Amino acid sequence: MSIYRMETKCEVETPDFSHLKPADFEHVYEPAEDTFLLLDGLQKEAAFIRQLQPSICVEVGCGSGIIISALSKLINQSALCIATDRNPYATHCTKRTAQLNLCQVEVMNCDLLTPLERRLQGSVDILIFNPPYVVTPSNEMKSSGIEASWAGGADGREVTDRLLPLVPNLLSQQGVMYLVAIRENKPEELMTWMSSLGLDSSVVLTRRAGPEHLYILKFYRDSSVR
Numbered sequence: 020m021s022i023y024r025m026e027t028k029c030e031v032e033t034p035d036f037s038h039l040k041p042a043d044f045e046h047v048y049e050p051a052e053d054t055f056l057l058l059d060g061l062q063k064e065a066a067f068i069r070q071l072q073p074s075i076c077v078e079v080g081c082g083s084g085i086i087i088s089a090l091s092k093l094i095n096q097s098a099l100c101i102a103t104d105r106n107p108y109a110t111h112c113t114k115r116t117a118q119l120n121l122c123q124v125e126v127m128n129c130d131l132l133t134p135l136e137r138r139l140q141g142s143v144d145i146l147i148f149n150p151p152y153v154v155t156p157s158n159e160m161k162s163s164g165i166e167a168s169w170a171g172g173a174d175g176r177e178v179t180d181r182l183l184p185l186v187p188n189l190l191s192q193q194g195v196m197y198l199v200a201i202r203e204n205k206p207e208e209l210m211t212w213m214s215s216l217g218l219d220s221s222v223v224l225t226r227r228a229g230p231e232h233l234y235i236l237k238f239y240r241d242s243s244v245r
């Protein structure tokens with residue numbers, strides 16, 4: 020098991036996903052640069068996240084399950100952790116990853132947070148989404164298989180753009196959202212849009228990974244408390 024050492028204090032461990040084999044990654048997103056940048060982002064935010072003492076944490080698009088498992092471990096499993104994915108193979112893998120890492124995660128196979136949206140209103144303290152962000156023709160987005168991991172439609176934004184308007188209503192008063200984006204998704208435009216919905220934003224991390232320029236964006240209610 021590798022451990023992130025970006026800061027002197029090591030807090031975010033890469034969960035064990037050794038149960039996933041190459042054959043699994045034909046059906047579920049294999050942790051990649053974006054996943055590891057998100058883990059780095061959680062490491063950078065570790066002190067803030069712990070101090071928040073979250074009660075409800077949610078990951079949309081959990082894939083292999085390593086992000087929600089890492090978050091659960093970071094907060095010593097002190098919150099209800101929920102993960103969703105539209106790919107049934109991903110929800111199956113996330114359950115196994117959580118079990119292997121002794122984490123309690125409620126996993127649901129659904130589109131975004133559709134069945135949970137009403138119940139979660141105003142109660143999500145940490146919301147995470149590493150969406151399918153690659154610019155593709157819109158008709159590539161029909162699949163709920165591995166293609167759903169990357170096919171983002173116009174500007175790579177079609178899935179992200181369906182979740183973002185729901186975020187102000189989902190977040191608790193102290194809640195924050197972490198979103199992965201690439202330059203083609205127009206991160207500044209995303210931040211301006213969220214501002215018009217009442218949420219402030221900042222860039223937690225940015226990194227060049229091959230052809231991709233990746234961002235971890237953070238959305239929250241009130242900059243005076245960050």
Ligand SMILES: C[S@@+](CC[C@H](N)C(=O)[O-])C[C@H]1O[C@@H](n2cnc3c(N)ncnc32)[C@H](O)[C@@H]1O
Nearest residue numbers: 048054080081082104105106130131149167168
């Ligand atoms: C880039 S992968 C990220 C996987 C994992 N969170 C990670 O960081 O490695 C995007 C994930 O979102 C899922 N996804 C795509 N569209 C979705 C939707 N409408 N609702 C829920 N999950 C979705 C995909 O199936 C895939 O598992």
